[in-house]
Amino acid sequence: xxxxxxxxxxxxxxxxxxxxxxxxxxxxxxxxxxxxxxxxxxxxxxxxxxxxxxxxxxxxxxxxxxxxxxxxxxxxxxxxxxxxxxxxxxxxxxxxxxxxxxxxxxxxxxxxxxx
Amino acid sequence: xxxxxxxxxxxxxxxxxxxxxxxxxxxxxxxxxxxxxxxxxxxxxxxxxxxxxxxxxxxxxxxxxxxxxxxxxxxxxxxxxxxxxxxxxxxxxxxxxxxxxxxxxxxxxxxxxxxxxxx
Numbered sequence: 001x002x003x004x005x006x007x008x009x010x011x012x013x014x015x016x017x018x019x020x021x022x023x024x025x026x027x028x029x030x031x032x033x034x035x036x037x038x039x040x041x042x043x044x045x046x047x048x049x050x051x052x053x054x055x056x057x058x059x060x061x062x063x064x065x066x067x068x069x070x071x072x073x074x075x076x077x078x079x080x081x082x083x084x085x086x087x088x089x090x091x092x093x094x095x096x097x098x099x100x101x102x103x104x105x106x107x108x109x110x111x112x113x114x115x
Numbered sequence: 116x117x118x119x120x121x122x123x124x125x126x127x128x129x130x131x132x133x134x135x136x137x138x139x140x141x142x143x144x145x146x147x148x149x150x151x152x153x154x155x156x157x158x159x160x161x162x163x164x165x166x167x168x169x170x171x172x173x174x175x176x177x178x179x180x181x182x183x184x185x186x187x188x189x190x191x192x193x194x195x196x197x198x199x200x201x202x203x204x205x206x207x208x209x210x211x212x213x214x215x216x217x218x219x220x221x222x223x224x225x226x227x228x229x230x231x232x233x234x
Contacts, residue, residue, distance in 0.1 A: 003159075033222075042119075042206050042224025043160070089158065104222065106152075106160035 002026070004107035006092050012113045018080035021110045025074070025094030032069060033104060034077050035091040043091055049075065079112075087114045117142045119209050121225035128197050129233050136192045136228045138207030144168075149183065149190045150208040154227070160206070166190065197232045204229045 005024040013019050025032050030051050035043035046065065048056040051072035060067065064083070069075040079086055089111050093104040118141040128134045140149065151163040164174065166183050174181045178195045194201055204227040 040226065042208070042226055043222075044224070045222060091160065093160075103162050103165060105162070108157060108159045111158075 004092055004094055004105055006090075006107035006110055008110055009108060010111050010113075012115065013082055014115050015084055016081040018078065019082050019112060020076055020078045021090050021092075021112075023075045023077070023092030023107060025092070026096075026105055029094035029096050029105070030072065031095045031097065031102070032075050033093040033095075034067060034075070035093065037089040037091055037109070039088070046077070082112075082114045084114050087112055117144075117147075117209050117211055117223045119207050119223055119225035121205075121207055121228050123228045124226070125229045125231070127231045127233060130199060131196050133193060133195050134197050134230065136194075136205050136207075136230065138190045138192065138225060140188050140190065140207070140209045142209060142211060144211045146211075148210045150210070150222070151181070151190075151192050152206045152208060152224075153203045154206060155203040163192075194230075197230075199232050199234050202230060202232045 004026055007022050011019055032049040034046040036046055037043040045059055047054055047060045047067050049069045052069050064081065065079055067075060067077045077090060089109040091106055091109045093106045095102040095104045120139045121137065123137055126134060147168045149166045153161045153163055164181055171183050171185060180193045182191045190207060192205065206224050206227045208222050208224045210222045
């Protein structure tokens, strides 16, 4: 069974440019998460979807970040415009059912470097 | 607010040695879940274990074992007879139950412990 797929794996952009990350969760997983992992830190939740509904986006910087999960399957996370401090690894995870009590399966992440 | 502390930033051991990774957590909930994840150099977080707050039994899975002590708010992870393939960053994480209010679905991670197993 295929795991969580993310693309691209690496992205280098200049500040003020836009960037987008894509995630395809494990088939049948109705909950999808986006995390940001800064160097030397643990992942921090940005947004959680249950099907196509964003049920927890309290930590998403809404002035520059946006996300969507149309049709409740794959998802896109966008940053516009990017800032130097956005350099990090962006992880996507999915789980079966609702709530973090279920095991979350993580993708390999997208490493973003903002110059 | 929930918090996870992994005081050991980096640990190096020689292959076949036993090693214990410490995890201390803070929560005001009486019902919560604790997790350990492994992040190898490839970057993908791998689930190792989930434990709920009502189950204090220690668990053993092959060379891995976990010691959960509510009295000290600790959930420590021991690798017996370490191998080079165990080299990775290990994260402890905490999740409060869905019924505890705002942010309750959040999985809070510690900063991780980087384990290097030297051949």
